[in-house]
Amino acid sequence: MLIRSTHPTDRAKILSLHHLPPINSQQSTEAVQLKGASMSFRRNAEIYGEGEPADYLYKIVSGTARTYKVLSDGRRQIGGFYLPGDILGLEIAEEHSFSAEAISGCKVLVIKRSVLVRLLAGRQDEITKELWGLIGAELRRVQTRNLLLIKSAQERVVAFLLDMAERVSTGNSVELPMSRQDIADYLGLTIETVSRTLTRLEKLAAIEISSSRRIVLRNRGALSRLNS
Amino acid sequence: MLIRSTHPTDRAKILSLHHLPPINSQQSTEAVQLKGASMSFRRNAEIYGEGEPADYLYKIVSGTARTYKVLSDGRRQIGGFYLPGDILGLEIAEEHSFSAEAISGCKVLVIKRSVLVRLLAGRQDEITKELWGLIGAELRRVQTRNLLLIKSAQERVVAFLLDMAERVSTGNSVELPMSRQDIADYLGLTIETVSRTLTRLEKLAAIEISSSRRIVLRNRGALSRLNS
DNA sequence: CGTGCGTTTGAGTGAATTCAACGGCTGTGG
DNA sequence: CCACAGCCGTTGAATTCACTCAAACGCACG
Numbered sequence: 001m002l003i004r005s006t007h008p009t010d011r012a013k014i015l016s017l018h019h020l021p022p023i024n025s026q027q028s029t030e031a032v033q034l035k036g037a038s039m040s041f042r043r044n045a046e047i048y049g050e051g052e053p054a055d056y057l058y059k060i061v062s063g064t065a066r067t068y069k070v071l072s073d074g075r076r077q078i079g080g081f082y083l084p085g086d087i088l089g090l091e092i093a094e095e096h097s098f099s100a101e102a103i104s105g106c107k108v109l110v111i112k113r114s115v116l117v118r119l120l121a122g123r124q125d126e127i128t129k130e131l132w133g134l135i136g137a138e139l140r141r142v143q144t145r146n147l148l149l150i151k152s153a154q155e156r157v158v159a160f161l162l163d164m165a166e167r168v169s170t171g172n173s174v175e176l177p178m179s180r181q182d183i184a185d186y187l188g189l190t191i192e193t194v195s196r197t198l199t200r201l202e203k204l205a206a207i208e209i210s211s212s213r214r215i216v217l218r219n220r221g222a223l224s225r226l227n228s
Numbered sequence: 229m230l231i232r233s234t235h236p237t238d239r240a241k242i243l244s245l246h247h248l249p250p251i252n253s254q255q256s257t258e259a260v261q262l263k264g265a266s267m268s269f270r271r272n273a274e275i276y277g278e279g280e281p282a283d284y285l286y287k288i289v290s291g292t293a294r295t296y297k298v299l300s301d302g303r304r305q306i307g308g309f310y311l312p313g314d315i316l317g318l319e320i321a322e323e324h325s326f327s328a329e330a331i332s333g334c335k336v337l338v339i340k341r342s343v344l345v346r347l348l349a350g351r352q353d354e355i356t357k358e359l360w361g362l363i364g365a366e367l368r369r370v371q372t373r374n375l376l377l378i379k380s381a382q383e384r385v386v387a388f389l390l391d392m393a394e395r396v397s398t399g400n401s402v403e404l405p406m407s408r409q410d411i412a413d414y415l416g417l418t419i420e421t422v423s424r425t426l427t428r429l430e431k432l433a434a435i436e437i438s439s440s441r442r443i444v445l446r447n448r449g450a451l452s453r454l455n456s
Numbered sequence: 457c458g459t460g461c462g463t464t465t466g467a468g469t470g471a472a473t474t475c476a477a478c479g480g481c482t483g484t485g486g
Numbered sequence: 487c488c489a490c491a492g493c494c495g496t497t498g499a500a501t502t503c504a505c506t507c508a509a510a511c512g513c514a515c516g
Contacts, residue, residue, distance in 0.1 A: 407494075407495090408494075408495060408496095409494085419494090419495080419496095420495095420496080420497085423495060423496055423497080424496080424497080426496095427496075427497085440494075440495060440496090
């Protein structure tokens with residue numbers, strides 16, 4: 001099974017909102033705000049916290065971010081990984097339901113949500129469509145992960161690899177920006193299981209682990225087949 | 229942990245769309261359509277299929293429905309259970325990403341999506357807000373289930389029971405409309421594990437299994453605690 | 457050259473699955 | 487009215503898979 005998250009380039013196309021021509025002078029200033037402040041976050045810095053008002057959207061320019069939740073028993077569940085072009089903080093509720101952190105150093109574009117909503121009131125058709133596209137992608141992403149979580153450890157890891165390959169795709173070589181612990185928390189496994197599964201996949205000649213953060217997909221067909 | 233799906237009464241409030249006053253004569257006829265045809269489905273009848281165009285929403289009037297997907301290896305994953313007042317088929321994509329079936333005999337109100345969208349274009353503020361509320365609820369429901377699926381079998385079953393209690397709540401007695409197989413496919417477990425877990429919970433005096441379809445919550449505190 | 461962190465590997469345990477059999481309820485037909 | 491089949495749910499025994507605990511490895515950094 002494959003994690004069918006929106007492809008980064010698709011996302012970039014969808015949220016070119018700040019490139020829309022201004023509609024009037026009032027919204028012209030808003031369009032400027034839409035372009036948003038560029039902010040930087042260093043490794044492990046918090047971008048926003050669970051429960052905080054969801055006033056802003058964050059578009060990743062460079063680096064990688066993660067959203068996560070800490071359960072009452074201390075376990076951490078990662079909601080998703082966000083690569084350049086992805087939009088973070090796309091909540092419908094008034095408050096963020098996850099926290100977000102930079103995995104590596106991150107440049108992000110901060111976009112005020114209220115501005116989007118106001119724009120939405122004016123330019124009905126196009127912008128609503130774009131927002132719906134984004135929300136739809138988010139929903140599909142989450143639903144797909146639901147399907148993931150009922151599967152075996154091996155299937156989860158394979159799906160993760162194929163998804164990452166699709167998103168960062170430089171040929172068959174995948175550069176993982178996140179740690180094993182991040183991957184484990186994302187897939188609902190332990191770090192040991194992730195590690196063992198990767199080495200097993202390597203022994204099966206499906207992948208090659210160049211370094212711990214660089215994986216080469218040697219046999220996509222086999223991987224897809226392992227994916228049930 | 230608790231499945232925080234939208235409470236039925238909340239949903240009913242949110243989607244009183246068809247009770248909105250007509251805006252003009254053109255939309256007046258649409259509002260009539262919004263009220264929608266009432267349809268009936270018998271046990272195990274398909275309401276819509278995966279991949280079909282998502283032209284309609286379905287509001288459950290009576291009975292229970294399930295959405296599901298069959299994986300390539302034959303496993304079935306249930307996306308959710310829908311009780312009276314709930315909205316089915318709330319997809320953002322053009323096609324349904326799950327199939328839907330009646331679990332018991334079902335009366336449903338069929339609402340044309342295009343009408344909603346057109347209405348949305350006219351009555352920006354209120355209707356968009358309502359639709360967003362619905363989508364938001366759906367998103368939260370799915371995210372919450374993600375959190376569920378990383379937990380133990382016992383935690384999943386407990387969360388399921390508490391969620392159902394919240395949704396059908398007649399005191400502490402819960403009438404389960406679905407089979408053990410449905411529950412298992414929903415929680416990503418086997419039917420045996422669900423059964424065993426329930427009997428264990430009964431031995432712990434947390435619940436009482438009056439009949440296989442009727443569960444009495446004897447000790448909600450204990451249940452919540454078992455929920456980590 | 458150590459120190460520390462992230463990752464890998466190993467051994468043992470435990471939880472959930474698989475395979476199998478049994479019990480109860482319902483509806484049908486003799 | 488009873489007998490039997492079929493379905494659903496429960497229970498048992500054995501197995502498998504992922505987890506826990508523990509140790510070792512490799513790499514970057516001071």
